[in-house]
Amino acid sequence: MSEPVVGFGAPIRLEYNYTPGSASSRYLRSIAEGRIVGQRCPNCEKVYVPPRGSCPTCAVPTAEEVELAHTGTITTFCVVNLSFYKEIEPPYVCASILLDGADIALFHLIQEVPEGREVTMGMRVEAVWVDESELAPTLESIKYFRPTGEPDASYDSYKEHL
Amino acid sequence: MREVAVVSFAQAPNVRRDTEHNEVEILSPVVREAMERSGIPKADIGFTCSGSSDYLAGQPFSFVTALDAVGAWPPIRESHVEMDGAWALYEAWVRLQHGDIDSALVYAYGKSSPGDIREILSLQLDPYYLAPLWPDAVDVAALQARALLDATDFTERDFAAVAARNRSNAKSNPNSQLAGDFDADELLSSDYLVSPLRKHDCPPISDGAAVIVMAAGDLARDVCERPAWISGIDHRIEAHGLGVRDLTTSPSTTLAAEKAGMNGNIDIAELHAPFTHQELILREALGLSESVSINPSGGALAANPVMVTGLIRIGEAAQRLIDGDAKTALAHATSGPCLQQNLVCMMRAA
Numbered sequence: 001m002s003e004p005v006v007g008f009g010a011p012i013r014l015e016y017n018y019t020p021g022s023a024s025s026r027y028l029r030s031i032a033e034g035r036i037v038g039q040r041c042p043n044c045e046k047v048y049v050p051p052r053g054s055c056p057t058c059a060v061p062t063a064e065e066v067e068l069a070h071t072g073t074i075t076t077f078c079v080v081n082l083s084f085y086k087e088i089e090p091p092y093v094c095a096s097i098l099l100d101g102a103d104i105a106l107f108h109l110i111q112e113v114p115e116g117r118e119v120t121m122g123m124r125v126e127a128v129w130v131d132e133s134e135l136a137p138t139l140e141s142i143k144y145f146r147p148t149g150e151p152d153a154s155y156d157s158y159k160e161h162l
Numbered sequence: 163m164r165e166v167a168v169v170s171f172a173q174a175p176n177v178r179r180d181t182e183h184n185e186v187e188i189l190s191p192v193v194r195e196a197m198e199r200s201g202i203p204k205a206d207i208g209f210t211c212s213g214s215s216d217y218l219a220g221q222p223f224s225f226v227t228a229l230d231a232v233g234a235w236p237p238i239r240e241s242h243v244e245m246d247g248a249w250a251l252y253e254a255w256v257r258l259q260h261g262d263i264d265s266a267l268v269y270a271y272g273k274s275s276p277g278d279i280r281e282i283l284s285l286q287l288d289p290y291y292l293a294p295l296w297p298d299a300v301d302v303a304a305l306q307a308r309a310l311l312d313a314t315d316f317t318e319r320d321f322a323a324v325a326a327r328n329r330s331n332a333k334s335n336p337n338s339q340l341a342g343d344f345d346a347d348e349l350l351s352s353d354y355l356v357s358p359l360r361k362h363d364c365p366p367i368s369d370g371a372a373v374i375v376m377a378a379g380d381l382a383r384d385v386c387e388r389p390a391w392i393s394g395i396d397h398r399i400e401a402h403g404l405g406v407r408d409l410t411t412s413p414s415t416t417l418a419a420e421k422a423g424m425n426g427n428i429d430i431a432e433l434h435a436p437f438t439h440q441e442l443i444l445r446e447a448l449g450l451s452e453s454v455s456i457n458p459s460g461g462a463l464a465a466n467p468v469m470v471t472g473l474i475r476i477g478e479a480a481q482r483l484i485d486g487d488a489k490t491a492l493a494h495a496t497s498g499p500c501l502q503q504n505l506v507c508m509m510r511a512a
Contacts, residue, residue, distance in 0.1 A: 010294040012285065016220035016276040021184030052230060053187045059204070059233025061190060 023053030026065065028137035034129055036068045038102055046103040069100035070127040072145070073153040075161050077110065077119050093119045097145055098161050105161055108139070112146035122152035166258045167382040167389030168484070168509070170199035171477035173372040176339040176465035179275040180369040185219060189231040189271045189371045196373035197267070201385040204233065207375075208263025210240045211254045213247035213270040214469050217282050228271060239263075246270065247372060247473030248434075248495030248505050254376055255395055264381040271371035272469035279367055279468060287499060288402050299499070300364055304356040306409040306500040307439040311358055313410045316442055318358055322346040324438040325362040325463055332460025339366045339465040365436040370467030372474045390480035390491070390509045394422035397495075397505035404500060412447035415494065415504040419448050422506040429488035430455045432475035434495045436462040443501065444494060454492075458482065472496065476507050483511045 020028060023039055027050045030037035038049030039062035046055065047066050055062050077095035088109070096105035110119055111128070125145040135141050172195035174188050197204055210232055214225045221227075225242045234240065241257075243249045247270020254266035280298035287293040287302070297305075310316055323346045332341035349362045382389040398414035398421070400407055431454050435441035441456070450456065457463075459478040462471045472495025479491035489511045497503040 008294075010289065014217075014220060014277050014282060014285075018220070018276060019181055019184055019273070021187045022182055023187070024184065052184070052227075054190050054230045055233070056230040057233060057235040059190070059193065059231060 021053055023051040023062065027051055031139060031141050032135050032137040034132065034135055034141070036070065036099065036127075038066045038068050040064045040066050047101060048104050049099060049102045049106065066101065068102055071148060072097045072099040072102070072106075072125060073158050074110070074119065074121060074123045074125060075105050075158045076121060095119065095125075095145070097125060098158050103161065106139075108142065109144040110146070111144040114147065117147065120152060122155060122158065124148045124150040124153060164259050164261060164378055165382070165391060166255055166376055166378045167386065167391045168374055168476065168480035169202075169377045169382050169386040169389050170196050170375040171373070171481050171484075172196035172199065173337050173470075173474055173477060174370050175337050176366075176368040176370040176467055178339065178367060178369070180273065185224065185228055185271050185273060185371075186230045188273070188369065189228060189269060189373075192371045192373045193231050193267070193269060196375050200265075200375035200377070202265050202375060202377065202381070207265050207267045208239065209254055209257045209266040210238055211250040211257070211266065211268050212242045213245050213250035213473065214242070214272055215244055217285060218272050218274060218277065218279075218468060220277055228269075232267065232269070246434075246469050246471065246495050246497050248476055248493075248507070249397065249472075249497070251374060251376070251473060251476055251507070252395055252397060252505060255392060258376060258378050264378045266376045267373070268376065268473065269371065269373045270470040270473040272467045273369040274367045274466070274468045275369050283468070283499070287404075292404065300356045300359060302404060302499045303364070303437045303440070304359045305404070307358050307363070307437065309409045310439050310443065316439070318360075319346055319350060320442060321358075321363050321438040322349040322360075324441045325349060328441075328457050328461045328463040331458055332464035335459045335464060337465065338460045339368055341460060341464055359437065359439075363438040365462050365466035366464070368465045368467040370465065370470050370474075372467075372470050372477055374473060374477050374480070386484065388484050388486055388511055390483035390511065392507060393510050394424070394508040395506070396421035397503065399498075399503040402498075402502070407500070407502075409500050410443065412443050412501050412504060415444055415447040415501065415506065418504050418506040419492070422508045424448070424492060424506065424508055426451065428454050428490050428492050430458055430479060430482055431492040432457055432459060432461065432479040432494065434462055434472045434475050436466050436471070436496075438463065440496075440501055448492070448494070448506075472505065479507075480509055483509055486511070
């Protein structure tokens with residue numbers, strides 16, 4: 001009696017042309033200019049970055065653009081002990097960063113943490129950009145965020161954004 | 163059964179490729195339009211249900227993102243089906259039968275343009291014996307069309323006549339994508355796309371969205387002069403494997419229509435038939451007489467936003483009742499390859 005067939009391979013590959021949409025396109029173009037542009041909800045006044053053109057709470061269009069600071073506060077973070085990228089030696093820190101003036105946190109890499117200092121919730125950080133000639137419509141135009149050395153922000157200042 | 167009606171309908175213009183807007187940006191204005199027409203405040207909506215497929219966007223959980231178009235805070239009662247929006251409407255209808263809520267918002271959206279829709283749809287086939295061979299959506303439809311030609315008196319000219327009639331009807335539909343006057347004989351002079359189907363036998367590739375607001379009993383009467391009352395709704399499914407089905411008939415459509423209480427008295431029928439020969443199969447399965455106006459909107463051959471097309475059929479039929487242009491209507495939606503699963507929604511004006 002022949003052996004039973006217990007499995008076979010059926011590879012699937014699909015390709016897509018992704019459309020970021022009007023709001024995210026404006027955001028990506030601003031990144032290519034070394035700026036960070038979000039959008040404010042006309043109803044609840046929350047500022048979204050990246051903007052997606054609609055307030056998820058109020059379901060109204062978010063047309064007003066808001067230029068955001070390149071500094072912010074770490075709301076939460078994790079220490080990565082596995083190697084995903086050759087360029088970054090583990091352990092390293094990924095963090096949710098609430099840019100000053102924004103109401104939703106961005107996710108990014110934290111580098112240049114001074115010796116003897118540990119990343120904490122509330123730590124103040126700033127964006128480190130690629131060289132101007134390398135700017136492109138991608139968040140990779142910001143290489144990483146690094147501590148500014150300012151005193152930590154108070155928990156109350158970001159507790160609504162965890 | 164509790165009386166439930168469609169009280170408003172809105173849809174996005176169907177386009178071949180919307181490279182400016184993402185799904186949320188397409189859907190948002192349509193949600194607002196349908197809500198405003200319904201006259202029901204957003205906070206009063208008792209249940210929200212959507213239909214879409216992550217395979218179209220190529221993004222897992224893209225239906226969660228789409229909630230940005232609705233607004234889900236304070237928390238709302240919400241559900242999603244990975245099916246055409248017509249099935250989301252069915253779920254909302256069932257939910258309204260519970261009796262504790264009086265209104266529901268149903269939406270569907272889909273961009274067929276980001277990927278290769280013909281290949282994407284082949285992934286709904288049986289994953290062991292059929293999908294690995296990659297027959298695409300037009301291939302399997304052509305298989306069905308060939309079986310129909312062999313088993314019946316229908317001809318390729320009958321197929322072309324279906325295309326010509328639908329696209330002529332679509333001239334009065336501002337949201338249609340393919341409309342105009344075509345001559346069936348001229349259409350037949352074109353080459354096969356996948357024999358025996360020519361390009362005109364196939365639906366356009368469309369990006370779109372549609373929204374329906376439903377209300378029960380007195381609320382429906384309060385907000386709408388002529389609500390489109392759902393007198394019956396049912397859906398039935400056939401076997402997954404194409405080889406075990408008789409592709410030339412649609413017993414699941416016949417059964418769904420029977421369970422939805424269909425009788426001969428129908429003014430209009432909106433049939434979800436993406437391919438010309440499928441309209442012929444559906445007409446037979448439903449026993450539609452010559453007096454029934456079929457697809458006054460132009461149907462799926464005029465615009466086919468996958469995951470939305472079926473909900474649009476219900477919306478187009480309901481709108482004619484709401485506008486006072488018809489008294490009774492049948493709306494049909496399909497899902498799966500070769501009319502595998504079928505839904506029939508019967509509606510009346512009073």
